Amino acid sequence: MTDPTGNLISELRRGTLVLTVLSQLDEEQYGYSLAQRLADQGLEIDQGTLYPLLRRLEEQGLLDSEWSVEGPRPRRYYRLNDTGREALKTLSGEWYDLVAVLEKLLRKEEGDESRVV
């Protein structure tokens, strides 16, 4: 049987994926460089998930992309467009609000536990 906590963590991370990706695309990146950049900052994202997500965000009009033949092989570079920047601003605001609320909720939880203990 699969570990239920592991699934919950994956689900939690999946919810932050779009915000994570948008936050890194103010300067243009190709898929692999983005995956490396996130990994360097401690966030390993499954490549089979990340690359299709870039496509979907582009289809939704949040990213622009173009092929570049500079370098050892042709690469598709992605970058935030104006709609994407707006979306990033809105999502970031939501994120900070959510974190603030969750912090309060979690502290209360910890406080309850310490009282019980």
Next chain:
Amino acid sequence: MKAELFDRYVHEVGRRLPKKQRTDVEAELQSLLMDALQDRAKGHEEEASVEDQVAVLKEFGSPREVAARYAPPHRYLIGPGVFNIYLIVVAATAGALTIAYVVLFGLTAWSTSANAIGAAAGELLSSYINALLTAFGSVTLTFAVLERFVPASAWEKTSEKEWDPRSLPPVEDAERVERGGLIVSSVFLVIALVVFNLFPDWIGVGFVRSAGDGVRSWQFGPVLAPVFFSAYLLWLDAIWGVQLVLNVVLIRQGRWQLATRLVELALLLGGVVLIGQMLTGPSIVTLASIQSTELRDVLTRFVPGMVRFALLIALIATAGEGIAKLVRLVRVYVFRQETGTT
């Protein structure tokens, strides 16, 4: 750095994607896989091992999973997972029905008097078309029900946990020539050229005739009209001759190239024009050689119509094939060359 496993993987992902995004996603995926491989095989890039490729592919996930992420599953009447099986079942059913009706027609022709053959053939033809439509409908309905209630994963050969990149099937080479088919086609072309030019009397209507005393006899009458020889045969010879030369060139070269694809397209276009003229011009068949007036009257009622119907079907099929080949040619030689460099 050569990574043959990647080609197979990319092809497997691509064939599960909608056509409009396939080429572009394939190009990007190939580039990303090479990035990952280069990173993994740092220091020995030139001789990255199969194990390195396998490790990279396992990180990416099975072709089915990755394709599903690129193109979220759609609702299909009959989905891509079972479509090939569906086509085989439809073809097998249609083939079995056709054989059954040909046998039935033979038996009917044997047991029916000559002047009733026309009516019997018409009845059989209508029943055959009905049977074909019913079979097609039943097979389609059955597969649609399966599609609705059987999960797509049930059609996958291996479970995702067992997925091994080494088991990826080789990439089919779409430009590879099928020599067997070409040899068979060439034999038929030679036979057609010989028969139409040297023995045109062999092309005709055969029938069983019952004499008054109950004795049956096989009779045969050639049907090609003089207009066929004066207006069309030369062009038909030209098309078949060029097709034969093309077949020989293809068998020798082993692969399709732009020039041979263009010749193929020109032949299809020539075929459409020629069939179109046969269809709109004077009838290419005549029943003047049938001696029995009674039988000639019966045959006149449906043979010219059947020939025109057959020509119409041939025209639609040839034009359809021509359009499909043209679209493919544009896609392969124009669109694909642009991808990756824009």
